[in-house]
Amino acid sequence: MAHWNTDRAGGHAGDGRSRMVRAGKELWRRFEERFGSVAQFVLFMFFANAITVVQLVLMPILKWVFGKTSLVDIPVQALPIGGSGDHVVYMFDYAAGHVDADGLGGGLAYFLAVQITLFIGQVLDFFAQRNITFRSNTSIRVAAFWYAIAYILITVAAAALQVAYKAPVYSLMQNWFGQVRGQSVADVVTMLINSTIAFWVFYLVFKVIFKRVPEGDEDAASRDETPRPAPASRS
Template sequence: MNFWNNFAAKHPAAAKWVREGGLFVIVSNLITLFKYLLLQFLPKAFASLPVVDFGWPGIDITLFGETFKWNILGYDAAHGGLPYFCAYMVAMVIGECINFPIQRNFVFRSKGSLARQIGWYLLAFCLITCIVNSINCIWVAVAGLLVPDFIYNIGTTVLNGGISMVIFFFVNKIIFPEGEAAK
């Protein structure tokens, strides 16, 4: 504890980055684990929906002998289609509704405009979801051929959580700028 206090006194800006970065990683990983657990059960809640291609732009791609539809948003029928997309989005939205207030209030200690921060966070969530889903679409199609299910599920969770976490950290540094955070 003495080491940290000395470090924080000598390097306050670095200490703030270490504190925020460390807490951000811990909270983000816990939220990612929560989303993973939701995705173990939520697809059953949407099982009554038709398993149809649901995505955009739906470009046919073949990798490692597997042909699938590449989507920026959504999944083809072979990889869950509409029911999985609904479950995925519900898990992501619930996770972010928990993540935002924890990151804002506890990690970044922000006192800025809540409405503005929610707007930026929502925009970032939409962009990040599209980026991650476009990568995940390839992983879902190809990894299912190459690795056992439990590794595939771990990989999907790490891919979704890891990419989102890195992007959200830097977005949060913009959303919760220095002038709005508690010192």
């Protein structure tokens, strides 16, 4: 008898959760119908922030793992953009050796940690935003092509901006938190700056490349390789 009562109580709890889920879905559906563009931006912001958290966790792990290898002794210094005397300023500046007080160095180990983290984050963001936020039903290959171009341009632009702010950020964080902890905090700050830049730029990019066409027109749209602004989701 007690066993029957337990099962019955569990059934009631399950029914209550199901009703809450259905009520939540219905509430969101009504919100979408009334405020389509706002709902779309809320979803975009949710996934972008969730993926930023993943990146903030992943990058220090990869940096630590790669930092234990000989990759740290392989320099990655590309795209010189200026200099003073014998000192050359590179857009991508990862000199051989461990990261110094200005946030420079780290070699190929640090470069891979940053780029792999960004790449994984952008792949996750691409599919989440395409399938859930914008509900695009046009060619995924065309969207991926334009997304890749945007990703390369944004990566280069973000690297150029780092030339201006990276050293001051690392210096400030180490003054506040000490050398070891300060470098870790500075890593997080620079990742947040990169994520913020990507957040706003990619929202505009997604509005263009993630189109949704009426049912039955998907084949025609998939053959159109010139992205145009997507229509508002619901208004």
